[in-house]
Amino acid sequence: MESVMAWLTHLNSNHSLGYAILTVTTMSGLGLVVGGLIEFIFWALGIRYGKIDIEP
């Protein structure tokens, strides 16, 4: 973990464009992966997307 932190700090200080690309791709990619995973869990739990007009 420490070596990853050191690499990130180095990238941030010395290769700002690389750091910017890494930030955007990591965040969007993680968003897709985590979103997909939770989507699967919701599907497994039987929570559907059909709209119902209620206010419980």
Add this chain to the structure above:
Amino acid sequence: MDWMIVHLPIAGVEIMAWKLVLIGLTVGVIGGFFGVGGAFMVTPALNVFGFPMAYAIGTDMAHMAGKSVVATIKHRKLGNVDMKLGLMMVIFTAAGIELGARLIVWLEAIGRCGPVVRIVYMALLFGLGSYMIYEYVKLRRRIRNGETVDDAATSRLAKRLQSICLPPMADLRVSGVRISIWIVGAVAFATGFIAGFLGVGGGFIRMPSLIYIIGCPTTVAVGTDLFEVMVSGAYGAFTYALKGKVEIVAAILMLAGAAVGAQFGTLATKYVKGIVIRLYFAITMLLAGVSVVFKHVASVFRYQYEDAARPFIEAQMGKGTLSLPQLRDWMLLHKTEFSEWLAGQSAAIQHALRMETVWNNLAGWLMLGSACALSLVIVLKMVRGILYERRLRARTVAADRV
């Protein structure tokens, strides 16, 4: 509990990991439910936990880029994203942001940036929040009198604008609206301008504009706004990272919470009526307005010690008159020297610094507390909705058998 502490070398902060996950979770719920990025809540919360302001904004932008992807995909499945409207708006919004940002640069140059931005921010939050509550009360009264209230195009302004036939016209099927592209462009440009001027994503102004000016149904306004937040979040994350102001590890931890929260918030829109979403949104805006008032009080104390520190800092840097951002940068980067200088100052100066911290913390805790409470209410609504739907389904199955 030491293992939970993460050291973030880029921002120079040490923090318990659960705090970042909690911020992400609560703002994810709120963002998914209201279709906003939630910068007005995250930035002060991160600031309270020790992040310097620039890193707080940059890290927030980065987590927003990921969170809005999750929420937009889910809203699209629910049929809440008007892609045509969203794509049209992106172009005009970008132009508006650019102009707003240029105005900020000019205000900064003449030293009037801080107070002007805060006053406009307060006026917008209190004005829009109060109007939405007024609208909610009016609609509730009509519902109680037995009238059928359509969630879409309830505002007279939206209906009037839709009747203007100024080609080219856009047929927005998802929103159920036919409107001139010029009107869409003007709304997007104006909201982008305000966003650029205030230095925020602008979801809090875009979402009500989509409802009250364009005439979108509330859930479509939420989904389409999130689509825009996704684009602006990615752009913001890129530019802030380019300047080295993103703490990526903190953003990842926040995203872990936000990705889950955004699912909950989005799903909750399925079970809550549009006008109730508007009511919650209005309450959030009013609370954010109070937090900006606290920030404004804090800035009054800040000016007191900044004025006193100016000759010392200018002497240390060996330069002539420094601008306010230069002065603040020095204080941020030379905390030890500044503390030493402060120790030799009068009680009034030390008191000003203490009071600034107190008011800033109050603003941050107010936003964090409201975010936690609000997301809890939204999650409870979602759980009740799921249970209600299950009961309905079970009843239908039982009736079919009979």
